[in-house]
Amino acid sequence: MKKRLEMLEQLQEIDQTIDVLKAGQSALQAELLGISQGVDVAREEIVLLEAGLAKQEAEKGELEVTHAAELENITRSETNMKEIKTNKEFQAVGREITAAKKQVTEIEDLLLQKISQIEELAGELAAKRSLCGELAENSAQRIAEKQSEIDKIQSDIDADVVRREKVVNEIPASLVKRFTILREQRHGRALAIARDGNCLGCNMHLPPQLYNNLYKNEELLTCPHCQRILILRLQQ
Numbered sequence: 001m002k003k004r005l006e007m008l009e010q011l012q013e014i015d016q017t018i019d020v021l022k023a024g025q026s027a028l029q030a031e032l033l034g035i036s037q038g039v040d041v042a043r044e045e046i047v048l049l050e051a052g053l054a055k056q057e058a059e060k061g062e063l064e065v066t067h068a069a070e071l072e073n074i075t076r077s078e079t080n081m082k083e084i085k086t087n088k089e090f091q092a093v094g095r096e097i098t099a100a101k102k103q104v105t106e107i108e109d110l111l112l113q114k115i116s117q118i119e120e121l122a123g124e125l126a127a128k129r130s131l132c133g134e135l136a137e138n139s140a141q142r143i144a145e146k147q148s149e150i151d152k153i154q155s156d157i158d159a160d161v162v163r164r165e166k167v168v169n170e171i172p173a174s175l176v177k178r179f180t181i182l183r184e185q186r187h188g189r190a191l192a193i194a195r196d197g198n199c200l201g202c203n204m205h206l207p208p209q210l211y212n213n214l215y216k217n218e219e220l221l222t223c224p225h226c227q228r229i230l231i232l233r234l235q236q
């Protein structure tokens with residue numbers, strides 16, 4: 001019975017080690033995800049800036065077309081003027097030219113605004129690209145480091161799983177099953193230390209007869225309050 005309890009204790013120790021390793025591994029995986037998401041966010045920002053820049057370029061193109069058309073109108077009107085006979089017609093075409101020139105000035109102002117917006121965006125984009133490049137490089141290194149930590153933990157887990165199998169083979173299957181269910185129900189601890197008449201798993205007082213029976217080491221005894229398998233331990 002003593003040996004059986006010792007094997008169960010080993011099993012609990014291994015399972016807890018595996019739990020801790022797995023928790024560490026999950027934390028690293030979350031960090032890894034965070035790092036790659038950081039790069040993704042930076043890349044998305046670049047895509048948005050590129051789209052914004054393309055839109056500004058297209059608008060600039062449209063303004064240039066309008067500008068050229070207006071200039072052409074002015075030239076045409078000026079040529080026509082030479083052939084005008086009446087004063088009235090002359091004045092009408094003159095007004096057209098004045099209006100067109102005003103239009104041209106407005107378009108040129110808009111074009112200048114557009115050019116400076118484009119320069120600003122292009123500068124922002126270049127800075128963002130270079131930052132993103134650095135971030136990606138830096139992240140690749142950090143991801144590789146995290147991945148190797150994760151792999152190292154995995155090999156520790158694998159070793160513990162092998163160790164666990166050996167221990168499990170020494171314990172009757174029905175007891176392993178009982179242990180496993182208890183462990184799931186009792187926050188990862190199927191065993192509890194009994195000391196000074198108490199169960200240290202739930203801190204409840206154990207019936208004196210049960211506590212006395214623990215000394216006999218004849219059978220596996222469980223705490224009537226938390227159902228954990230009891231291990232008598234007289235001192236820490």
Ligand SMILES: [Zn+2]
Nearest residue numbers: 199202223226
């Ligand atoms: Zn208990």
